[in-house]
Amino acid sequence: MNEERKPVQVLDKGFVRLVDFMGGDQGVVDAARVSYGGVSKGAEADKKLIDYLLKHSHLTPFEHAVFKFHVAAPIFVARQWFRHRFAAYNEISFRYTEVKDYFYMPELWRGQDKKNKQGSTDASALDQKPLHDMFAKQVEACLATYKKMIELGVAREMARMVLPVNLYTEFYWTVNARSLMNFVALRADGHAQWEIQQYGEAMARAFKETMPWTYAAFLRHGWRGENATIAAERAALAPEASAR
DSSP: OOOOOEEEEEETEEEEEEEEEEEEHHHHHHHHHGGGGGGOOOOOHHHHHHHHHHHTTGGGGGGEEEEEEEEEEHHHHHHTTTTSSSEEEEEETTSSSSOOSSSOOOOSSOOOOOTTTEEEETTSSOOOHHHHHHHHHHHHOOOOOOOEEETTTTOOOHGGGGTTTTEEEEEEEEHHHHHHHHHHHHHTTSSSSSHHHHHHHHHHHHHHHHOOOHHHHHHHTTTOSHHHHHHHHHTOOOHHTTTO
């Protein structure tokens, strides 16, 4: 697949764009059937095969469907993303390119979850405007310092040290369907940080559009998370399919 696809906006300035795609549902079916010299037996039989493979954790055939994405995400999101190591990454280098005004500015500040040390909660008691103003002032100061250091002749690779982790980075991510399912299962889940959840949901949509049979089987047999949109999709699956 080489057709141009429009980016899907994520957060305020981020995006996900599917650049290329290979294999799909049929590629999974072909990879599974080759092990015993079989061929496709029609759409319904192929759907059932995909469902069987996921239900019984026969996951190797899903490595034969491959996605290439172009992603723009804040650095703190990318750090979580890069923990998914069964994939290929190529990231923009701020040693070669000069940083522009390209920062994530959250709409709402959340409070610290008192039970979950790495989680957050809605915080209606927080006075949002002073927090926004404080944050924007700090980001502007960091960017101004960076630009001044560049102007004074400091190398880009050193000047970038003053920049905060809400700076957007861009990268190419090439990943097979097996690893993509792992990403969606972990990052679209309600326990993940809210910002990366938005990317998890965007990846789920791309997965659904390109591999609908596998996505449906994933919801039945692989999804265990908390996400209202995905839960509604799972509930809408045919009852007889869910019980198979």
